[in-house]
Structure formats: structure tokens, C-alpha cells
Amino acid sequence: xxxxxxxxxxxxxxxxxxxxxxxxxxxxxxxxxxxxxxxxxxxxxxxxxxxxxxxxxxxxxxxxxxxxxxxxxxxxxxxxxxxxxxxxxxxxxxxxxxxxxxxxxxxxxxxxxxxxxxxxxxxxxxxxxxxxxxxxxxxxxxxxxxxxxxxxxxxxxxxxxxxxxxxxxxxxxxxxxxxxxxxxxxxxxxxxxxxxxxxxxxxxxxxxxxxxxxxxxxxxxxxxxxxxxxxxxxxxxxxxxxxxxxxxxxxxxxxxxxxxxxxxxxxxxxxxxxxxxxxxxxxxxxxxxxxxxxxxxxxxxxxxxxxxxxxxxxxxxxxxxxxxxxxxxxxxxxxxxxxxxxxxxxxxxxxxxxxxxxxxxxxxxxxxxxxxxxxxxxxxxxxxxxxxxxxxxxxxxxxxxxxxxxxxxxxxxxxxxxxxxxxxxxxxxxxxxxxxxxxxxxxxxxxxxxxxxxxxxxxxxxxxxxxxxxxxxxxxxxxxxxxxxxxxxxxxxxxxxxxxxxxxxxxxxxxxxxxxxxxxxxxxxxxxxxxxxxxxxxxxxxxxxxxxxxxxxxxxxxxxxxxxxxxxxxxxxxxxxxxxxxxxxxxxxxxxxxxxxxxxxxxx
Numbered sequence: 012x013x014x015x016x017x018x019x020x021x022x023x024x025x026x027x028x029x030x031x032x033x034x035x036x037x038x039x040x041x042x043x044x045x046x047x048x049x050x051x052x053x054x055x056x057x058x059x060x061x062x063x064x065x066x067x068x069x070x071x072x073x074x075x076x077x078x079x080x081x082x083x084x085x086x087x088x089x090x091x092x093x094x095x096x097x098x099x100x101x102x103x104x105x106x107x108x109x110x111x112x113x114x115x116x117x118x119x120x121x122x123x124x125x126x127x128x129x130x131x132x133x134x135x136x137x138x139x140x141x142x143x144x145x146x147x148x149x150x151x152x153x154x155x156x157x158x159x160x161x162x163x164x165x166x167x168x169x170x171x172x173x174x175x176x177x178x179x180x181x182x183x184x185x186x187x188x189x190x191x192x193x194x195x196x197x198x199x200x201x202x203x204x205x206x207x208x209x210x211x212x213x214x215x216x217x218x219x220x221x222x223x224x225x226x227x228x229x230x231x232x233x234x235x236x237x238x239x240x241x242x243x244x245x246x247x248x249x250x251x252x253x254x255x256x257x258x259x260x261x262x263x264x265x266x267x268x269x270x271x272x273x274x275x276x277x278x279x280x281x282x283x284x285x286x287x288x289x290x291x292x293x294x295x296x297x298x299x300x301x302x303x304x305x306x307x308x309x310x311x312x313x314x315x316x317x318x319x320x321x322x323x324x325x326x327x328x329x330x331x332x333x334x335x336x337x338x339x340x341x342x343x344x345x346x347x348x349x350x351x352x353x354x355x356x357x358x359x360x361x362x363x364x365x366x367x368x369x370x371x372x373x374x375x376x377x378x379x380x381x382x383x384x385x386x387x388x389x390x391x392x393x394x395x396x397x398x399x400x401x402x403x404x405x406x407x408x409x410x411x412x413x414x415x416x417x418x419x420x421x422x423x424x425x426x427x428x429x430x431x432x433x434x435x436x437x438x439x440x441x442x443x444x445x446x447x448x449x450x451x452x453x454x455x456x457x458x459x460x461x462x463x464x465x466x467x468x469x470x471x472x473x474x475x476x477x478x479x480x481x482x483x484x485x486x487x488x489x490x491x492x493x494x495x496x497x498x499x500x501x502x503x504x505x506x507x508x509x510x511x512x513x514x515x516x517x518x519x520x521x522x523x524x525x526x527x528x529x530x531x532x533x534x535x536x537x538x539x540x541x542x543x544x545x546x547x548x549x550x551x552x553x554x555x556x557x558x559x560x561x562x563x564x565x566x567x568x569x570x571x572x573x574x575x576x577x578x579x580x581x582x583x584x585x586x587x588x589x590x591x592x593x594x595x596x597x598x599x600x601x602x603x604x605x606x607x608x609x610x611x612x613x614x615x
Contacts, residue, residue, distance in 0.1 A: 019057060023064065024166070024204045028242050032061035043081070052082030052091065059094050064206045064242065072098025089118035089128060093135045100139050103286070108139060127167075130158030134171045141178060149178045166202040169195045173207060177214045180221060188218050209238035213251045220258045226369060228258050233366065245282045249275045249291060256294055264314060266358050269298040313355035315348060316499050319489035325352075328481055333359030338431060340416075340476040341454040343483035345591050346531030349454040350412060352483060356452060357410040365409030370402045373418035374588040381423045381439060385430075388440035403436055406449045415589070416476070417457035417468060428472045456591075486528040486535065493524050496532060500539040510543050579607050 015038055022031035039054035055078035062071035072095050079091035092115040099108035112135060119132050137151035155171035176192035179185075192215040199208050212235035219228035232255040239248035256271035272295040279288035311317075312326050332339055333356045341349045350369060357367045375383060386401025403411055419427065430436050431451060435444040453476055460477075462468035486493065497515055505512040515523075528534055582593035582604075590608075594601040 016057075020166075023061070023206070024202075028061050028064045028206070032058060032065070035061060048081045049084045049087065052078045052084070053087055055081070056087065056091050056094060059091070059098070063094070063097065065245070068098050068101035068246070072101075072104075085118050086122060086125070086128060089115045089122070090131055092118070093131055097135050097138060105139075112136060112139060126158045126162035127164055130155045130162060130164070130167070130171070133158065134174070137171065137174055137178070141174075141181075145178055145181050149175060149182070152178060165198065166204065169198050169202070169204060169207045169211070172198070173211045173214055176211075176218070180214070180218045185218055185222050189215065189222075192218065205238055206242055209235050209242065209251075210247065212238065213247070213254060216251075216258070217254055220254070220261065225258060225262050229255070229262075230366075232258060245278055246284055246287060249279050249284065249287045252278075253291060253294055256298065260298060262314070264354065264358065265298060266313060267363070269295065270364070272298050313351070313358050315351050315355060316496055317489070317492050318495055319484075319491045321484045321489050322492065325481060325483060329355060330359060332356060332479055332481060335479070336360075336450055337479050338450070338476060339452045340459075340478075340480045341452065341483065342459075342480055343454075343456060344485045344529075344531055345456045346533030347483040347485055348532055349483060350414060352481065353410070353412040353452040353454065357412075357450075360410070360450070362409045362450060366406050367410050367412065368402050368406035369412040369414060371414045371589055373415040373590075380419065381426060384423065385426060385436045386438035386441075388438055399438075401436070401438060403430065403447055403449055404445070408448055410450045410452060413451060413453045415455060416453040417455040417459060417462055421469060424469045424472050428469065428475060431472075431475055486531045490524050493528075493535065494520050496535055497523055497539055500536050501543065504540050504543050508543055513542055513546075575607060576611060579604060580611075583608075 015034060019031050019034050022028070022034070035054050035057040039051050039058060042048075042051035042054060055074055059071045059075035059078060062068075062074060075091050075094035075098055079088050079095060082088040082091055092111050096108045096111040096115065099105075099111065112132075115132060115135075119129055122128050132155075133151045134155035137148045137155060140148040140151065152171045152175035156168055156175065159165070159168045159171065172191055172195045176188045176195065179188035179191065192211055195207075195211045196215075199211070212231045216228045216231035216235060219225070219231065232251055235251040236248055236255060239245075239251055252271050252275035256268045256275065259265070259268035259271060272291060276288065276291040276295050279285075279291050312329075315322075315326065317323065317326070329352060339353075339356060341352055343349055353369070354367055357363060370384065372380060382399065382401070384401055384403055386399050386404060389398050413427075426436075430447075433444075434448065435446055437444045459468055459473050463470045463473040486496075494515075497520065501513055501515065504510075523535070523538075530537070578597060579593065582597050583590075590601050590604050594604045597604070
């Protein structure tokens, strides 16, 4: 029996839930036929756990209830009652759920010194209290984690800690939630458990969605969907798909959001999961209305808002480019929307269901860029303490977006050229190349022709990239788009910040249209954000003189040194180390950011 139980738990940990379920059912039948009701009840309890992992809550509750009925041992009867309570709660039988948990609590009092049983109880109660008393749910989840650790059941700690992270996010404690969820991932490295891992990725993806870290959220939620698909938990997979749809809606990637919602709807219908089917239907209809509204308007394409003839021509060229698998070079000043254009190309291509992976070539030191792009083997250099696949392999089957490609070192340019020509990469420290199927879209705000003529960019790579180019016009060349963009950002950020939508007067719009916008759309977006947060009277108007910036320098100078440092560090984190983007967010020059960064490094 112990050997069977060990095999059963290993199968759950690797995600082979169906085989684990078959073992538990056969063992339960074997012991029931021999009238060993204690062991039969324990195996029925394990069968119920497997059904939960597969998202079959009603069946799980039925099996767990039967286990509680036949179980003569009060200890295991309590565990079965707790499992049944969870199943009833998932099936919206809230009253029955709390009644069963009360019965289990009475039994748990006789086992006050048993840390494991009480940990199971508090873990369940935290889930039941989630919607009616989230603060108590947080307390119970913390207690459950402590008791599992005390009992030595480290493989069970991850689940209540994951719940704790999710509960903390519900009350807005996003940093605490992230800390707990990252701790769960560390635990899972030591005691792997694929169902819990999938759930943790989903929870952390939701936290990153709420805090605006969209690229990280997208990666985590996609991984969660893939893991749940592999362990046949369709209910959790649907929930992750809906979370991914919500993320894509926030990113204004309406086509992807619709695909996620429709996929969730189809699975819910196949599995006859009515509550999730209704939720997926509601999400799908909502996204379809957005897609219809944006597709019927000549002013929107995958989140790119426009009405000018220059952008209309650029979008027509973009649609022609998207249907090919060719490498594309996007040209344009900082803030013109090159990443949005790259995403639009990806979403219009045959690769739209595969990953879109953005990588900023200027965000890391030149020594690190090559290992991050192509990957490295453990021990290939001093800090390489493990194998790293690299972002090119992360984009397998999809699209890699290389922003600020003009900042690559000559050595990395050579390695990138070899990849573009052969489709092979060689990780740092590896002996053999690896074939990778990835489409590359590169972008730069530099004049690459001038760069290669002056010897700062490889001519062969320039000619390889320069085959298909798309230039995005700066905002000053598409002034008729400024009112549309300003009102669009006003709607988006008034909703996000729960602030009233500002009324942009004719004189204010006129003033915005006269400004040169050196930071382009990103600068306009930052201006509207401050307009919503602080009101018109607290935001000094943009100046129309040459070389003026969005936030007057005197406003920056009035900040204390510590406040300047704090804001700059936050801006660098948000922009992943890109000085130009950080400067645009702060409304100051790139040179000012560089000076302050040097002072901080000297103080250290």
C-alpha cells in the first residue's frame, strides 16, 4: 500500500492525474471488497483529490462525501468532510459547504496537536471565507502554511501560500502578494507539483496584470494555460484563459483577447461547465463588441489609433508585410509606437497563436546581451550558475521583437546575422548550434544607413534588415491624430485611476496640436495621465517653443534629491533600464537621467 501511495503522489506531482485517479479507484475498490473501510475511505479521498485537480468539482464532492460516510476513523473522516466542503463550495452549495466544515471543525478539536489535519482545515476555510471575509481568509491561509511546515509536509505548503498570494492581491497588497507567490515558486523547485505550479503562474500573472507588468503577466498566464492543459484540469484552464483574455483587453490587443475568450467558451461547452460557460460567454460578447467597434472604425488597428493619411498608408503597408515571414525593420522616433506596430504584424501573421517576445537591446550591458539573446550553458562564464535558453528560443514558432537594435555590439550583430541567414543559434558555451523557427522584427530610432557608413553598424546586417522596412511618422507629422489620441488616453486612464474623465476644451486641444511633441505618443500619453491625476490647474501646459519638453524643468528642480532618485529608479524599472523611455516618463532629458544615475552609482 505504501508503494502504491508513493507512486500515486509522484503521479500527481508530475501532472499525470488520470493515472493517479485510476490507481486510487482500483485501490478503493480492492479494500472495500475486503471490508477494510479505513483504507477504502482513504483511497476514495485520494480519488476525490484527483477529481479536484481535473476541475470535476461535483464528482469530487460526491466521492469525498462517500469516503466520509464509510470511513470509521474520525481523523480521516474529518479530511473527507473538508474535501466535500471544498467541492460543495466550488459548486455554489455554500450553506452545505459551511455545515460540513463545521462538522470537520468539531473533529479537529480532538486532534488539536495534529498540525497536518488542522493545516488542511485552515486551508479549506480560507477558500470558503474568500468572498465574505478576505482578511480572515488571509489569516487562515497564513496559519495553514505555518502548520504544514510544522508537520513536515513541505509538499503541501505551496497551495495555501498560493491562496495567500491571491487573497493579498484582492485587497491591493500587490507587493506582498508577489513576494509570497515567488516564494511558492522557490518551494516548487524543491518539491515539484505541476497542478500547484500552474495555479501559482495564474495567480502571479493576475498580480502582474493589476500592476501593469503586462509582458511578464502574458508569459505567466500562457504557461499556466499550457500546464493546466497538460494535467486535464479544464476548469482551471478556462479560468486562466479568461485571465489572459482580460490581460489582452487591457493591452488593447482585442483580436488576441477574443481568441482567448472563444477558446475558453468552446472548452466550457465541451466540458459542460455551466458557470464558467456563462462567464466565458459574457467575456466573449464583450470583446466581440470591442473588436466590431474598432474594426468598423478607420481609426483603430490592434490598438493603434489614427485618422491621418500618413498613418493610413503605414497601416496598409503593415498589413501587406504581416502576411509574409520576412524580417522587418521598423523605423521611427522614440515614442511613435514601434512595439505596437510589431505586435500588430504578429497578430496579423500565421504566428499569432505563438509567443510574441519583446527584447530591448539597450536594456543590458553589452556583455550580457548576447547570452540573453542566444542563451548560455551553465559555467560558460562567472555568473552562469544554470542553463539559460535565451529569448530567441523563448519565441519559438512566434515573433521576436528586437527594440533599439542599433545599440547591439559588433560581435552580437555578427551572431544575429548568422541566425537570420541560417535559422541557427549557438548558446554561449555550447558546442553545437540549435535550429529555431522565429520571425524577427527589429526597430530603431537611429539612422542605420548613417551608422553603417560611419562604421558603427555592420553593412551586411544592415542590408539583411533593410529588405522590408516600415517607417512610422512622428506625431508632429500627423497632427490630426492628436485630439483622437488625447481623448482615447483620457478615457483609458480615467477608468484605470477611477477618476472622472477630463473635458478637454477646444483651446486645450488647440494648444496640444501646436506643440512639437519630441517624445511623440508616449509624451502625449504621459501628459494626459498627469492631467487626469492632478487636474488642469496642477499641470503646467506644454510649451510650443522649440526644444521644450512636456514637464517644465523647473517642476523637476523643485523635487527633493531623494524624491528625484525614487522617481528615477521607478521609471528605470518600468522601462527595464531604457534611459530614453525613463526620461520620457519623467518629462526630463535623457542627459539629466544619466547624470542622476551616475551620482547614485558614485554614492554606492
